[in-house]
Amino acid sequence: MTLGAEPPAPGTRSLREDRERMADIEPGDMAYQLEEGLGRENLAGMPEDGEAQLAPGVEPQARSQWQLFRRRFVRHRMAMVSLVVLIILIVLCFGATWIAPFPKNNQDLLSGSLSPSRHHLFGTDRIGRDELTEVLYAGQVSLAIGLAVAFIATVVGAVLGSLAGFYRGWTDQLVMRVTDLFLVIPQLVVLAIAIRAIGQTTSTIALILAALFWMYIARVVRGQVLSIREKEFVEAARACGASPFRIITRHIMPNIIGPIMVNATLAVAGAIIAESTLSFLGLGVQPPATSWGNMLSDAEGVVGTPQAYLLYFPGLLIFITVMAVNFLGDGLRDAFDPQSHD
């Protein structure tokens, strides 16, 4: 029974829009006072029946953008399940030192190639390492690369995209032509050649992967900034003498955090698959470091043999992670979408 929860009834719509617009303007700005005055005017002019449904004595409660977002996200069942799955995965992998049943890289030739059993839940590999333990430790590398790549790509993409969209002109031309170029050269080629040139450590792989994912975020951010920079509240901020830095970070960014977050989750999923693909080709992280990708690469030879279980688990974990991250992105998209009514 609150304003935020109803489908927009006549009269309430403009109030809500005004509130949203007000959220973009800093208290103390001249525009704030202007906007506030506008809001009151509308409130006063609001038809009586807009509030008629409220029980007597109950004050309408305005929800902040964040509250609305949280409500919609929590209702997205798959996204919530995915969030829980991801948290469990992260805890299991990064807590492997305490959780894993065996020490890392614990070779035991006498118990090699054992099928999954109670003692070794995921079985053991040829040299007797417990597959569950290895999968958990490998997850540290795969997840860390996924998160690091998404973080770097998002920061770089958001900065370049917003500069291109805000300043337009030659800045825009330069950034967009560079993204075109990055999109044209086959990605695996760039990766493989860069890795040959720079080196094959976990951090260089993360950096090089990030160089392949920032363009998508830059394109999205640029498009959003291009449309938002024309809005009245940006004009108001500019009229008040706000610096470009302040306009971008305080007025524009909060409005496009949704698409940025959604694309960041997509980058996590993409990076995990890209890393595993590289490792599969022998271009990924190098032993003794392991990732899900190079575990799968090691398991290529067991196809069709009794040890085929070695093939299932690393792949399954990549699959579950990517699936969960995608659902999470889906939930975020719905939750950030102001068009979706809860």
Place this chain on the structure above:
Amino acid sequence: MASFIIRRLLYSLIVLLVASFVAFAGVRAAFDPLAKFATVKDQEVKHRETVRLGLDKPIYIQYKNFIVKFVQGDWGTSDSTRESVASMIQRSMGKTLQLIIPGIIISLVAAIGLGVYSAVKQYSVGDYVFTTASFVGIAMPPFWFGLLAIEFLAIRSKDLLGLKQNPFYFVGLHSGNGNSIDADYARHLVLPVLTLTVQLIAGWSRFQRAAMLDVLSADYVRTAKAKGVPRRRVIMHHAFRNALIPLVTVVALDAGALFGGLIITEQIFSIAGMGRLFVGSLTNGDAPVLAAWTIVAASFVIIFNLFADVAYGVLDPRVRLS
């Protein structure tokens, strides 16, 4: 329209030039052309080789010499096999095309069918099943799918179904040195094409569904319904044709990338196409092949990009005005 096409064509040429320079410089940076002389003590020999390969000149001069020859059809010879690069790429492209062409046709038909069905019957059981399946397809790492396909469809299926021999093959495109199109060829082709199509169908059908939903909620579709046009005709005539336009772009872009992007599928199924050529050249440090390969792959992306732009301009007149 003509000026639109010419503008796009010029821009594509510039992108291609820059991309080929980046490819050339990147390969040069990653692979030292004098690596095989590393153990040679005689400076005179090294110097002679440097001059012979033109390495004493600045990189843009080297690039200019390279690209002039490249355009004239002289792609050089491979460092590892001494074969002409052009014929190596031509042969590999032939193999890759045998996968791509059926792959794209099957994916297109399936994706359009599934996407339109899901949109028309939104929230039906079928829609949920296809949506879930496409999420699975998107999240599945392609090489894992390929390995599982070999494991279950090619190997385990024999015992499970009680067959006399494995139903599908998973090494190469022919048994022996055959070149014929027969049952043997088909049994080799099924799994790699399946691996390729699963990803494409998953992505494209989602896209087609979204595009179709978009069109179905448009005003002109409502108008058509309101004036009593039969439902079937509204869907096929009014909605479907417009919903195909966005798919053209996506398909063209993905198809362009496929010419260099079958690296995983070809690796798993041991098919000597473009992807394997790339991986092999990378392992051997075969710089001439890598440079030419990258330019060819980038050209396909650019050509298909251009095609997508022009097709979009032809199909949707609003685009070329902006």
